[in-house]
Amino acid sequence: MKFIGITGGVGAGKSAVLDYMATKPGVRVMLADEIAHELMEPGTDCYEQIRQAFPEHDIYKEDGHFDRIKLAKVIFSDENKRAGMNGIVHPAVKAYVIAEAKRERQEGTLALLVLEAALLIEEHYDEICDELWYIYTREEIREARLMESRGYSREKVQQIFSSQLKEAEYRKHCSVVIDNNEGLEEMQRQIDAAVCAI
Template sequence: MKVIGVTGGVGAGKSLLLAYLEEKYGACVVRTDELAQELIRPGTDLHGSLQELFRGKNAFDPEGGLIRTRAAELIFKDPTLRARMNDLIHPAVKTELIRQIADRKKEGRTPYFVVEAALLIEDGYKKICDELWYIYADENRRRDRLRKSRGYSDEKINAIFASQLSEELFRRNCTHVIDNSGSVEESYRQIRSILGDGII
């Protein structure tokens, strides 16, 4: 089983390509953002730690769930708070991923295990992945996607872009680059050139 880490700037169109890997190649795709949401659900140890971290900041709904938009707003304004939150969540996510990878390897039925993470490079996922893929799209395309699909303002887009790794660093740290600036079929063709024609 090959473990592939997938990363790229926001708005690069990673979701569509991850779906293709699932459908065409039978890949098990784990999105670390979704996994984190599972690990911080009410009743978990991690949820309790977050309640302490955000105490008095109105970051939880009446059922005890973390309000993601509120938490994002808080950590965006406070780098120290963001670092403390990351120090809680990221190690737990990585530990769970390592466990899932080991389980899938034991089963022996999964050809590819794909990990999607915004901080794939920064958090050292190179150590648990066989190779890293960078999903690239030119800046204008990404901006257009974020305006249309998420309704982001130019100010918000600028702030997000400023917080992410440079294209040079993405390219330097990744094994393969998929240029997702053009047609979907062209992006699929690039994946086939790496993995072959698929199993389905």
């Protein structure tokens, strides 16, 4: 089994890449954001720690779950708060991922395990993954896609851009680059070639 980490900035198309890879036999995909959200459900250790770390903020929905819009405003506008939350959530996500990768390696039924995360490089997933792939899409295209598909404001997109790595840094750490500036078919053609080359 090979363990591939897929990264790139917000809106680069990582989920679109994973959706395509998930259609292939022998491939299991994992999304770090999804794992994080499960680990942040009310009643979990992460939930309690975040609650205690942000006592002065209303970051909740009526049912007690975190309100992602409110939480995003807090963590993307304050570097210290973002670091505080990362320090709670990311070690828990990484521990979960390491345990799943170990289990899959032992089980031996997969050809590829694929993990998608915006912060693979910052969180040193190169130490766990066999290869890192960078999904490259120009900022203006990502901004347009996110405003159109998710209704993000230009300000929100720019705030998230400035909290993430620059293109050169992603390229330095990744051995495969997928160019997702064009349509989905072109991206899928590059994925097929990269999978063949493993």
